[in-house]
Amino acid sequence: MKKILLFGFVLTTIIGLNAQNTFFPTKAGVVQTYIHKNEKGKAKNYTRQTINDVKTSGNETIVSYILEILDNNQKPKNPPQTFPCKVVIKGDVVTLDMNEAFAAMQQDAQMKAMVEITGVPMEISGSLKPGQKINDANMTMTIDLGIMKMQTTIQMTEGECLDIEDVTVPAGTFKCHKITQTTTTTVMKKKIMSKTISWLAIGIGTVKTESYDEKNKLTGTSELVQLTK
Numbered sequence: 001m002k003k004i005l006l007f008g009f010v011l012t013t014i015i016g017l018n019a020q021n022t023f024f025p026t027k028a029g030v031v032q033t034y035i036h037k038n039e040k041g042k043a044k045n046y047t048r049q050t051i052n053d054v055k056t057s058g059n060e061t062i063v064s065y066i067l068e069i070l071d072n073n074q075k076p077k078n079p080p081q082t083f084p085c086k087v088v089i090k091g092d093v094v095t096l097d098m099n100e101a102f103a104a105m106q107q108d109a110q111m112k113a114m115v116e117i118t119g120v121p122m123e124i125s126g127s128l129k130p131g132q133k134i135n136d137a138n139m140t141m142t143i144d145l146g147i148m149k150m151q152t153t154i155q156m157t158e159g160e161c162l163d164i165e166d167v168t169v170p171a172g173t174f175k176c177h178k179i180t181q182t183t184t185t186t187v188m189k190k191k192i193m194s195k196t197i198s199w200l201a202i203g204i205g206t207v208k209t210e211s212y213d214e215k216n217k218l219t220g221t222s223e224l225v226q227l228t229k
Contacts, residue, residue, distance in 0.1 A: 021126040023177065023200040024087065025229075026063055028054050032205065033074065033226040035170075039219050046070040046225075049085075061089040095121050116142045122156065128177055134159025150188060158182040167199045167207050170225040174201035176208075194219065 025032070030051045036044050046069075053064040069081040088095055119139035125132075136157045143150045159181040167176045176199035185192045193214040199207045209222040 021202065022089070023126070023128075023202060024063065024205040025051050025203065026054050026061065027229070028052060029229075031226075031228040032224060033070075034206075034222050035225045037221045037223075039217070041221070043072050044220070045072060046074050048074075059091050063087045063089070089126075093123055093125050095123050114144050116144070119154075122159075124159075128161045128179075130161050130163050130177075132161045134161070134179070134181065151186075153184075153186040155184045155186075156181050157184070162197075165199075167201075169208055169223040171207075171223075171227045174199075174204060174207045176201045 028051050031048065033046055033048045035046050038044055048068045048070055049065050050068070051063060051065045053062075055062045055064075064084070064086040067083045067085055069077055071077060117139060120137055122135060122137035124134050128134075136155070136159070138153065138155045140151065140153045143152075159179065161177050161179050163178040165176060165178055167174055179198045179200060181196050181198075183194050183196060185194075195212045195214075195216070196209060197212075198209045201207050204224070204227065206222070207224050210218060211220045213219050
């Protein structure tokens with residue numbers, strides 16, 4: 001379940017890319033640190049993402065970065081928890097392959113051999129405007145245990161840009177696109193629904209995220225606390 005929650009954050013972090021007009025850094029060396037809080041506003045942990053490579057060929061740009069989970073003192077976990085991620089941008093449309101993003105978190109070789117991941121990627125234009133819808137996406141992960149198979153499905157629906165507004169977080173004040181999505185996670189036939197509201201800034205990516213349960217009760221937040229360009 002922790003990996004599913006982290007995966008949700010990864011998704012909200014990297015949606016909305018565009019090589020010319022991007023909601024994500026496209027410069028190697030950029031470092032962003034986020035704080036993740038529970039429903040009571042207490043810090044759970046931090047994450048740090050570092051852009052380590054940007055390659056452009058024709059109308060395609062590949063941004064590679066490392067996502068690292070930190071403790072409450074912003075120190076690396078022991079043992080370290082780091083995940084290599086990448087995003088592919090073509091023209092003004094980014095294709096987010098959820099299968100690849102989640103697979104990057106499966107670092108154990110034996111686990112990778114047992115896991116099959118399929119799904120429909122998310123596509124979003126860099127010229128997003130208020131009222132514009134975001135296409136649905138989904139991912140199904142099947143773990144073959146030999147005697148049985150465990151299946152987890154994540155569906156992202158009802159995506160829409162709600163507004164453009166200024167948002168202030170510890171890292172500063174940014175003009176952001178306010179985006180909402182509904183996520184339905186099904187684990188062993190049990191469904192868990194949640195709603196996410198994210199604020200994305202041009203050249204920065206995710207500035208702030210709020211997560212709510214199916215009863216519209218706040219379950220957690222994330223904020224950008226440090227930005228090093």
